[in-house]
Amino acid sequence: MSATHGSESGAIPPRLVTTVGAADLLRRLSGNHGELMMHQSGGCCDGSAPMCYPSGEFIVGDRDVLLGVVDLRLEVGEVPTDLATGTDAVQVWISGSQFQAWKHTQLVLDVVPGRGSGFSLESPEGLRFLSRARAFTASENDLLGAQPLLVGEDWEAGTRPAPHTSARVVAEAVDACPVPGMTVRS
Template identity: 60%
Template sequence: MSPTPAVPRRVRITAEAMDLLRRLRATHGPLLLHQSGGCCDGSAPMCYPAGDFIIGDRDILLGVLDLRLTPGELATTAPTPDDQVPVWISGPQFAAWRHTQLVLDAVPGRGSGFSLEAPEGLRFLSRARVFDPAELAVLDTATPLTGSEWSPESAVVDICTEPQTVMHAVDACPVPTRDRR
């Protein structure tokens, strides 16, 4: 019998973005992120105090970031509610992007006026990595959690062989290069 393949993370985060989340949590308390689908926000990940943004019944939970973890570190115990940052995406947008891993980054610039990082001089930025066929096969066997099924108490430790935090975005989604010969 072959071993069960590990379920890849649907969301990862850079060290810079994780540091920004920790600063925002220190100021605003528990947080959540929602990958915006456009309009006023562009397509930016939006950061809100937990409870200030109403999660829709059809929104999909991409993952729960653990603010305790450093780059390369794996979780061994469940985070406290204050150390959890759930990352959501709308159902229709998830359907379009389910084949990609969201990599959250923080870059210089002014974020949306609705997102908590707006006055920080940094903004959250979404990057993506396309899952390979083996990862997609594993993900297709897992049913994503929707907003109608979620409660903060339902979060469990994400035991995974892939660290959630990377030093730089390129560590999670390498940029292809061209041979210039």
């Protein structure tokens, strides 16, 4: 089983995985803009895209759900021992209603060539963030269903997630979202 899946060991799988390319772009953006945050858009004018903002530029709603924290200190396969903070941590949020549609999937934050949304920081970089998803197994859903969600009002009150909610880093999206018939690298 890959590092992104946790049901065989009984470990709680992260709701968020990031590719090396997405983590590298976030490091570059963090160097230019300081602390960052992301919000998985629910559609409308920007489609359904992960949007990157300077921390605090997007107001997180009380019912928005924290999918995880991208720990910019991590490399492929590393597991966090503590929760990243400051410019090493990128919070990734999703609206509560959008989460209800996605709660059975692990969101994979990736980056592809192209122009990002006019509101997202990667726009001038010639790259755009892209959400991919892997459906959780039944046992993973059971494990996740027993875990409380961290929502915006909890964050505002000072609650922080456990390190296991940090996004794992994979080399490429296919490592987290295998395509049938393709060999997954380890």
